[in-house]
Amino acid sequence: MKLTDLAGLPLTYAPRGLTLDGPLPDGFHHLEVERRLGAGDAVHARAAEALMRWAPQRGIGLRPQATAPRAASGVDILSHLVVLPVPCRVVWTVEDAGRTGFGYGTLAGHPESGEEGFLVERRGEDVYAVIRAYARPATALTRLGGPLTWVGQRVAAQGYLRALQHAADGRTR
Incomplete structure (x- = not known):
């Protein structure tokens, strides 16, 4: 699978957009994790820009290819999990004084x-990274993986948070 193959692919789930403000829908496995990154405008700016430029994905070794250098609605992104293609499309973005981020769908x-x-959210002076997801198996392999699939998703989410912590601290990866 190549990045150019994604344009004609459909999203594989509904409802959409609920990782922004929820509630997360029934019938899916849910994940919500967060980490305080620090405080102040500089921390927020560094973490927010890194987030929109795919730093969480790069931070766990996914090497994303995207149809744009920054997340925006409609941008396709292709990563590989070992040999498995991981094709997604950005379905929402937000960039305002209180929060910056995006959600992508499978x-x-x-x-x-x-x-x-x-x-990346401002809570007063404090800055937090938040990862929210809802998913269910789409292949025999992920169905067979059962609980190990969810453990892997949680491990990836913790890696995303670490990558954003590095960005917030001004450390590049």
């Missing part, structure tokens, strides 16, 4: 069906 060919959302 496309046909992804091992799961669902959505993952990435946010």
